Amino acid sequence: MKITFEKATLNDLVAIKEIYDYYITKTTATFHTHPISFEELREMIPFYDKKYPSFMVKADEYTAGYCYLAPFKKRQAYNRSAEATVYLKPDFCGKGIGFKTVTFLEETAKKIGFKVLLGTITGTNENSIRLFAKCGFEKCAHFKQVGQKFDEILDVVVYQKILE
Template identity: 35%
Template sequence: MTHPPTIKPASEGDAAQIAGIYAHHVRNGTASFDTEPRSIEATIAKIAECDAHGWPFLVCADGDTILGYAYATQFRDRPAYGLACEDSIYVHPDHVGKGVGKLLLSALVDAAEAFGFRQMLAVIGGGEPASVALHASLGFEHVGRMRSVGRKFGRWLDSVYMQRALGAGDSQPPSKEPA
């Protein structure tokens, strides 16, 4: 890295690099159950969707180079889920294992809490051990496993669910109930 990495909100100008990172993981890993990479246009739309809702979509950058990205979206689209979010995090293959994921996920937890989410869930495709370890290092607890719910690269894949409270979690009601 030429500069200390910075965490900042994603912009449309980051979409090509974000799409490239995601494409690598779609083609080479089981963290995503997608089988076709997301286009640059679809990536721009995902950034815009997060912006429209006020949900965090962050990148970790070294100058103009995106090292990884993470975003949080409402866990499910029904109103009662309005205080729960799901995180997505992907790191450029050249920067896996170098602390980028922990930096990003830590910032995402803070940003999701600032938004007002009270619970964050990780749905870890393929039960990826590195992702499980990353989430555990930031206080996520294992809350479930769905066995053989995906199939990719000729094998059955589990999804591991991990969760952590944000802010007051469920210890007190929110100031405003989800609509």
Template identity: 45%
Template sequence: MADVVFREMQEEYLDAVRDIYLHYVFHTTATFHSRPLTREDMREIVFFENEKYKTFVIFREEELCGYVLLTQHKKREAYDTTAEVTVYLKPGCIGVGLGSLGLQHLEEYARKQGIHVLVATICGENEKSIRLVERNGYFRCAHYKEVGLKFGQYLDIVGYQKILA
């Protein structure tokens, strides 16, 4: 897809990114947030003090279609070469390859940052995200049962990882 561009997250994209995220908060179990997030809440999710971690917005033909995050896995030094990946796409932009392009972009950036392992934490019923990471070489390494409660149901999370060469 030659018409896809990744841009580093900027303040001017915050409302659009928040709108995408709020769709998942209110209508899906893709995130375990269940309340509306303020702009400040969203700012804390997508901006990082450590330059190693970044959020990138995805543009296709100048439309902001989603965003991807490379975030800290844990706040202990031994985890410094491990990071978490996250992908959120506008509902109308799913199923056209943007998720895979987003993961590939994060992997390239992660390698430049000295990251060795990428992890993804996904709600067990989120089949689209599970297929996305599996298609991109991630393998399941964990399954935690009934650890989240949203929409009156207990939810599992599954962990995936990819070791970068």
């Protein structure tokens, strides 16, 4: 399977929303509890941002998911760090695409000049935890009982990779 990455545009919003709505309604991977509007999605994903790019993940020309780099925090002192986000359609999970996507985001982050890459993950999301660990990220934070979804109290863990 050939994996490629294309710059995400506003034309991709419908596909992105479909993927994200799945994770909102069926999983605890995101802490949104109800589908969000296209406007909220546009605010969340950095379309057309050179420092924080977003991409569609393609597998043999099919849309497999999307990924992006985002500010870790919106204060200037954090400008050396970025947060990596990856969402794949369920049918494309477990096929090595996540590994290639995180690796691609890491290479992109280095070219931009980021020194630290972070992944924020629900504590029960073992697949994402394994993925980031396999990509060389180390656990650096654990926030206990910070969220609740589907009547489940949830932790958040943060994994980081120093890029220099």
